[in-house]
Amino acid sequence: MSNVASAHQPTTAAEWWRTAVIYQIYPRSFADASGDGIGDLAGITSRLDSLAALGVDAIWLSPFYVSPQHDAGYDVADFTDVDPIFGSLADFDAMSERAHALGLRVIVDIVPNHTSSEHAWFKLAVASAPGSAERARYIFRDGKGADGAEPPNNWQSVFGGPAWTRVHREDGVPDQWYLHLFDSSQPDLDWTNEEVRAEFDRILRFWLDRGVDGFRVDVAHGLAKAANLPDFETDEEIDSMGGAQTGHPAWAQDDVHAIWRRWRAVVNEYDGDRILTAEAWVEPLSRMAEWVRPDEMHQAFNFPYLMSKWDAGALRSVIDESLEAFAGVGAPATWVLSNHDVVRHPSRLALTTPSPQGHGIGPETPGLPDFDTASTRGRAATQLMLALPGSAYLYQGEELGLPEATDIPGDARQDPTWHRTEGERYGRDGCRVPIPWTSDAPAFGFSPTGLSWLPQPDDWAPLARDLQEGVPGSTLTFYVDALRLRRAHSLATSDVTWIEDVPEGVLGLTVGAVTVYANISGEPFDLPEGELILSSSPTTGTLPADTTVWMLR
Known part of the structure; x- marks a missing residue:
């Protein structure tokens, strides 16, 4: 411990x-x-x-x-x-x-x-009539077209397919549609309620x-x-x-x-x-x-x-x-x-x-x-x-x-x-x-x-x-x-200053007392003088691409 x-x-x-x-x-x-x-x-x-x-x-x-x-x-x-x-x-x-x-x-x-379609509220909503207080917790709407057979609007689910699903009464007669921006098992709540x-x-x-x-x-x-x-x-x-x-x-x-x-x-x-x-x-x-x-x-x-x-x-x-x-x-x-x-x-x-x-x-x-x-x-x-x-x-x-x-x-x-x-x-x-x-x-x-x-x-x-x-x-x-060095050098509360004189494809910045070089996609370049305290990959004074270092000035 x-x-x-x-x-x-x-x-x-x-x-x-x-x-x-x-x-x-x-x-x-x-x-x-x-x-x-x-x-x-x-x-x-x-x-x-x-x-x-x-x-x-x-x-x-x-x-x-x-x-x-x-x-x-x-x-x-x-x-x-x-x-x-x-x-x-x-x-x-x-x-x-x-x-x-x-x-x-x-x-x-x-x-x-949204809730699950298995939530007690939604089960009550499906079992209740259009316009009821139970349905008002969700976004139910009548459909468009003949007999309301088309969704209320053209919104799509972020999981793919329509964002509306139609419910049916106990006797099988089609009823209203409910909105689900995600899966049909995730009916959207009505936050105006x-x-x-x-x-x-x-x-x-x-x-x-x-x-x-x-x-x-x-x-x-x-x-x-x-x-x-x-x-x-x-x-x-x-x-x-x-x-x-x-x-x-x-x-x-x-x-x-x-x-x-x-x-x-x-x-x-x-x-x-x-x-x-x-x-x-x-x-x-x-x-x-x-x-x-x-x-x-x-x-x-x-x-x-x-x-x-x-x-x-x-x-x-x-x-x-x-x-x-x-x-x-x-x-x-x-x-x-x-x-x-x-x-x-x-x-x-x-x-x-x-x-x-x-x-x-x-x-x-x-x-x-x-x-x-x-x-x-x-x-x-x-x-x-x-x-x-x-x-x-x-x-x-x-x-x-x-x-x-x-x-x-x-x-x-x-x-x-x-x-x-x-x-x-x-x-x-x-x-x-x-x-x-x-x-x-x-x-x-x-x-x-x-x-x-x-x-x-x-x-x-x-x-x-x-x-x-x-x-x-x-x-x-x-x-x-x-994480230890982030805390020790107060990086989370320090100011950022960019170093402009760096090669193309490289980021240079100071964060408090720490100098950061990140070679994103540039050619390898020689690091300036300073104490290397952390490197994302082995570094021998030359910083290759896909490598970040922290140094003390």
């Missing part, structure tokens, strides 16, 4: 979230204590010491609520209970208590745009009373829809979260901000600096900053940074834009490269042909990178990100250098995107494969029985945590060192 304590010094200052490194746990794929092949809360508890030793400040858990799991838990049937596949509320409390004892704050996911707003006040307080330190808010650019639900005409291809659909009447509507101001008032009732983090796929960054004004959310994921190409000019532009936009509303910039919805960043940044967000990659994707290129570029990108001021998010397994899993058989894939597009898009399963802990154990230590809800690549054995822990040069050791 002493090693854990020395590796992790928890952030205790007020507004801890301004500088925190937050580690995303995807519960299904983190650690399985029960042996059924699906990760669970007891498994998370058993591995928390490893996260404290890594040096993160908080954990964020993707949904673990009661759910039929049609969309891996983002289809919630009960927002105030734990699905039995993950354990119980007692297991959650034990996990939270252990995390807090280790100095780790606990953030939970919340999914307010006070009963919906009051119910989520209750849900927030339920988890705040259990001691959670905040919420990551799913689809925070959704919820509010334009009045009358007008058709939307565009030539743009819909992406995984609607972020590319500029002007779409279902996304980024001004009325959504009243919801977040109400939520901010709720979390402000509690001590301990509880936070709201927005998953808001909104562009440009100046618009995204509206989600983190002082009376709304505390943070918003920086998706323009996440989606930037491995290009020096593009990265410099998005860093400048981020620092300016978030500072303009008094919020910290946030930095993220991977999560459960995107191709893992080592693979994504090394693709030779672009893969649209939400499509995923698989064995037939052109331009798949080799492992060495992906690993080298992924570490360089991480070191650049962790040098930047503000808060950073890590996704489970990236500290092991995991690439995207591409060779998942079609009959093993579970993402609704794969099924709704009939295999046209691979979806997000490749970044959700259970992570390896022990190289020679069943399921690489993920599960004691060897079961795994998604198949693990055989070549992940050398990436298992036990083979990397304390090993110089390993990706895990690199992450531990980067």
Whole structure:
């Protein structure tokens, strides 16, 4: 335990979230204590010491609520209970208590745009008549055309296909249509309804009373829809979260901000600096900053940074834009490269042909990178990100250098995107494969029985945590060192100044007392004099492409 304590010094200052490194746990794929092949809360508890030793400040858990799991838990049937596949509320409390004892704050996911079609409210809505109070909690509308046989508008689901499904009465007669911006098992709630707003006040307080330190808010650019639900005409291809659909009447509507101001008032009732983090796929960054004004959310994921190409000019532009936009509303910039919805960043940044967000990659994707290129570029990108001021998010397994899993058989894939597009898009399963802990154990230590809800690549054995822990040069050791040095040199609270006299394809910047050089795609160049304190790849005074270094002047 002493090693854990020395590796992790928890952030205790007020507004801890301004500088925190937050580690995303995807519960299904983190650690399985029960042996059924699906990760669970007891498994998370058993591995928390490893996260404290890594040096993160908080954990964020993707949904673990009661759910039929049609969309891996983002289809919630009960927002105030734990699905039995993950354990119980007692297991959650034990996990939270252990995390807090280790100095780790606990953030939970919340999914307010929709419920599961198995939610008690939706079952009542389907069984009730048009115009009833039960249906008013959701977005039901009469269809167009003869006998209402056509959807109310032309909106498309972000998982592919129409965003409307028609229900039928008990006698089989067709009835109204309901809106689902995602899967048909995820009906959208009507946030103009006070009963919906009051119910989520209750849900927030339920988890705040259990001691959670905040919420990551799913689809925070959704919820509010334009009045009358007008058709939307565009030539743009819909992406995984609607972020590319500029002007779409279902996304980024001004009325959504009243919801977040109400939520901010709720979390402000509690001590301990509880936070709201927005998953808001909104562009440009100046618009995204509206989600983190002082009376709304505390943070918003920086998706323009996440989606930037491995290009020096593009990265410099998005860093400048981020620092300016978030500072303009008094919020910290946030930095993220991977999560459960995107191709893992080592693979994504090394693709030779672009893969649209939400499509995923698989064995037939052109331009798949080799492992060495992906690993080298992924570490360089991480070191650049962790040098930047503000808060950073890590996704489970990236500290092991995991690439995207591409060779998942079609009959093993579970993402609704794969099924709704009939295999046209691979979806997000490749970044959700259970992570390896022990190289020679069943399921690489993920599960004691060897079961795994998604198949693990055989070549992940050398990436298992036990083979990397304390090993110089390993990706895990690199992450531990980067987080330790980030804290020691106060990079999260320092100012950025660009170094202009650098070769093409190279970024040079000072962050406080640390000088950062990131050779994105330039020719190798000789580093100036200075003490090298961290390098993403072996460096002998000459900085090759796909390498980042930190130096003391």
